[in-house]
Amino acid sequence: MSAINTRLEAVNQQIQHAIKKYHRDADSVSLLAVSKTRPAEEIALAVTAGQHRFGESYIQEALIKIDQLKALQIEWHFIGRIQGNKTRSIAENFDWVHSIDSVKQIKRLNEQRPKALPPLNICLQIKIDDEESKAGLSPEQAKCIIDEMAHYPRLLLRGFMTLPAPAENLEEQRQPFKTLRLLRDQLATEAMPLETLSMGMSDDLEAAIAEGSTLVRIGTAIFGPRNYPAK
Structure with missing residues (x-):
């Protein structure tokens, strides 16, 4: 093994x-x-x-691996920051995108998703706290996008994603996840249930599951420490 x-x-x-x-x-x-x-x-x-x-x-790295592993049954999720000049590669090669934080991205992905592929599954990245470095939509912006999704038939809105600030203990970790879950419950409809909550990583997995996460994103605990390339 x-x-x-x-x-x-x-x-x-x-x-x-x-x-x-x-x-x-x-x-x-x-x-x-x-x-x-x-x-x-x-x-x-x-x-x-x-x-x-x-x-x-990282889109260039991902495209190489997607090609190398095309014989395997893999569902590919893009979870990084979306650069404007990379949306076509994302639309053409991924099954899911978790990091949507603008209407412009949605329009470009919808236009560039090949009609031969099923609609691209997307999650809106919601900014729960006030960390300046974090991307994300406000709850008000998310509601506006949900109301407009009928205009983007090549996309399928599945739910929300968040990257909360680090917290000291389990109860503090639970709070932003609870906020996202309550927002989902408020905005979900029968036609758009927003069933996916992409939240929780290695350090806050338990808190995320306690508050309703349906998809946890785990890296180091599976593959070991990462060696990032030198800039």
Whole structure:
């Protein structure tokens, strides 16, 4: 058994423990393995271990891996900042985008999504706190976008994503996730249930699941420490 297989099993056990602790349905939380900076060989090992959802943040790196692993059954999620000149590559090669934070991005992705592919699944990134460095939409901006989604048939709005500021303890970690869940409950409709809450990483996984996360984004706990390329 590979180290990735062992760590992946441990993460899934951690998720299941939190699901039971907070009385969530057994299949209500999915794992997104964050594979940015990791080689295609490691992703292939994770696929062999049963993982099929992977998150990438750097488009040029991701495109190489998507091509190398095209024979495998993989659902690709883009979770990084969206640059204006990269939207076509995202629209053409990914199944999900988590980091939508402007109407301009939505318009470009809708126009550039190939008609031969199913609609692109998207999550709106919501800014819950006041961190200046964080991207994201305000709740008011999110509502306006939801009201306009009928104009973008090549996109399918699945829910919200957030990246909260670090917190000291479990109760503090839960607060921004609770805020996002309540916003989702307020804005969801029968036609647009916004069933996806993309929230929670290695350090706040339990808090996110306690507050309704349906998709947790875990990288280092699966693949080990990252070696970022020198700038």
